[in-house]
Amino acid sequence: MLDIRWIRDNPEAFDRALSARGMDPLSDTLTKLDDARRAAVQALQEAQARRNTASKAIGKAKGSGDEEEAQRLMAEVASLKAQIQAGEEAERAAEAELEALLAATPNVPLDDVPVGADEAANVELRRSGEQAQLSFAAKEHYELGEALGLMSFEAAARIAGSRFVVLKGALARLERALGQFMLDIHTQEHGYTEVQPPLLVRDQALFGTAQLPKFAEDQFATTDARWLIPTAEVPLTNLVREQLLDEADLPIRVTALTPCFRSEAGSAGRDTRGMLRQHQFNKVELVSITAAETSLDEHERMLACAETILQRLGLHYRVMTLSTGDMGFASRKTYDIEVWLPGQGAYREISSCSVCGDFQARRMEARYRPAEGGGTRFVHTLNGSGVAVGRALIAVMETYQQEDGTIAVPDALKPYMGGMDTIGRG
The missing domain is CATH 3.30.930.10 (Bira Bifunctional Protein; Domain 2)
Structure with a gap:
């Protein structure tokens, strides 16, 4: 399997290698799939960070007697739970789609390999x-x-x-x-x-x-x-x-x-x-x-x-x-x-x-x-x-x-x- 980071850094070399194997370019498709995966990861991490911050704030609100704020924070944590679950599913789906295409992509030939169809x-x-x-x-x-x-x-x-x-x-x-x-x-x-x-x-x-x-x-x-x-x-x-x-x-x-x-x-x-x-x-x-x-x-x-x-x-x-x-x-x-x-x-x-x-x-x-x-x-x-x-x-x-x-x-x-x-x- 190829390294998606190498593909992102060397899109033209990657597409030339695929062309030498008789395939269409894939760098743009793979980069977009990786962008979607990264966005899903970032959104999930942000939701998890907000949940952690809100969870800690609940205790402080209750300790200060601010029951209204505590209830608001608890409701936010509850809504974040569903958001995080959806984010985890989105991350898994994006990862699976990227991995599936990478798994079906052949290796990059060395420079001294003769180019030809058969x-x-x-x-x-x-x-x-x-x-x-x-x-x-x-x-x-x-x-x-x-x-x-x-x-x-x-x-x-x-x-x-x-x-x-x-x-x-x-x-x-x-x-x-x-x-x-x-x-x-x-x-x-x-x-x-x-x-x-x-x-x-x-x-x-x-x-x-x-x-x-x-x-x-x-x-x-x-x-x-x-x-x-x-x-x-x-x-x-x-x-x-x-x-x-x-x-x-x-x-x-x-x-x-x-x-x-x-x-x-x-x-x-x-x-x-x-x-x-x-x-x-x-x-x-x-x-x-x-x-x-x-x-x-x-x-x-x-x-x-x-x-x-x-x-x-x-x-x-x-x-x-x-x-x-x-x-x-x-x-x-x-x-x-x-x-x-x-x-x-x-x-x-x-x-x-x-x-x-x-x-x-x-x-x-x-x-x-x-x-x-x-x-x-x-x-x-x-x-x-x-x-x-x-x-x-x-x-x-x-x-x-x-x-x-x-x-x-x-x-x-x-x-x-x-x-x-x-x-x-x-």
């Missing part, structure tokens, strides 16, 4: 490795998996409907191996602490990371007012919810391998074949909590941590800086890592690393005490996929496929596969 304006930052050169026609992952008898969308559909998959045998083990490999790299080499968080969260947690209220239709809700997590970003970031930290405790770096659940409400008809867009998938998430001055450096570090995974797996990829029209609601800047899929002959996103500034922290009331003293400040939050396990499985299958339909196991994963070199028919 992914066409994204800017390639770099590439790593070479595209796999196959001497035969590359197959897509679902063709490989189904032919091996180790991947079934039909069985999943009988159980759960569309956008689910059943993996068996060596493919199931390969996906598990990928997740364990990623966790080991991030915890043993990159300094992240492994966490096993709840997979069900309350409204407040999703609000804190900005999935609510705007993106409710993208989530799965339970019958007891909880939500299945769309990403471990939600519980990991909310670990600092309503906390006051010392700067010496920062940065906090945490990681988790969890199932993620998304309704994919806005993707009807997209990626209906295969595992690319599922209602349930596994992902290793990276979250960092930092001081304000170090968040941009942490963003570059997080990106490098995610890239390491693909480099160790020998996968070709490119890094894209997302445009203002393509990056997420809470982000100030986002890098996407897009892995090359030989079967599709295309790059597909496998990781997004975002720096959010204090946007999420304001929603979570997460602060820290600066080492130099002074008032408390909001922490800065960052999140990134390190990486999406299912999409890594797709990339490994398509990159390491062999002409006979088997799949070679990357060297980095062999220790996790019991030394298995090749995945054949189950």
Whole structure:
């Protein structure tokens, strides 16, 4: 959530930021709502002050024997009670209206984010490795998996409907191996602490990371007012919810391998074949909590941590800086890592690393005490996929496929596969 004081002080910069995101100006509307809130607060405070003064004067009037004045003051206090009650309601209403609009307003992009309406304006930052050169026609992952008898969308559909998959045998083990490999790299080499968080969260947690209220239709809700997590970003970031930290405790770096659940409400008809867009998938998430001055450096570090995974797996990829029209609601800047899929002959996103500034922290009331003293400040939050396990499985299958339909196991994963070199028919 943005700071209304910053918006009041920087209306032109705020409106330019919204324009870069393809939105209409909001500074005037928000300022007027804040004016109404401030007026309601002032009127309430004045009424409360008058009530307090009149209440004290009643005793003095009675003490001096001026019963008429005492009765007049008592009548005034009684009328002020109703006025104060109405003032409290007016303040709550004004506050709620302002908060609702602020909650639906996206973060302000950093100055170096490319401006554009959609992914066409994204800017390639770099590439790593070479595209796999196959001497035969590359197959897509679902063709490989189904032919091996180790991947079934039909069985999943009988159980759960569309956008689910059943993996068996060596493919199931390969996906598990990928997740364990990623966790080991991030915890043993990159300094992240492994966490096993709840997979069900309350409204407040999703609000804190900005999935609510705007993106409710993208989530799965339970019958007891909880939500299945769309990403471990939600519980990991909310670990600092309503906390006051010392700067010496920062940065906090945490990681988790969890199932993620998304309704994919806005993707009807997209990626209906295969595992690319599922209602349930596994992902290793990276979250960092930092001081304000170090968040941009942490963003570059997080990106490098995610890239390491693909480099160790020998996968070709490119890094894209997302445009203002393509990056997420809470982000100030986002890098996407897009892995090359030989079967599709295309790059597909496998990781997004975002720096959010204090946007999420304001929603979570997460602060820290600066080492130099002074008032408390909001922490800065960052999140990134390190990486999406299912999409890594797709990339490994398509990159390491062999002409006979088997799949070679990357060297980095062999220790996790019991030394298995090749995945054949189950």
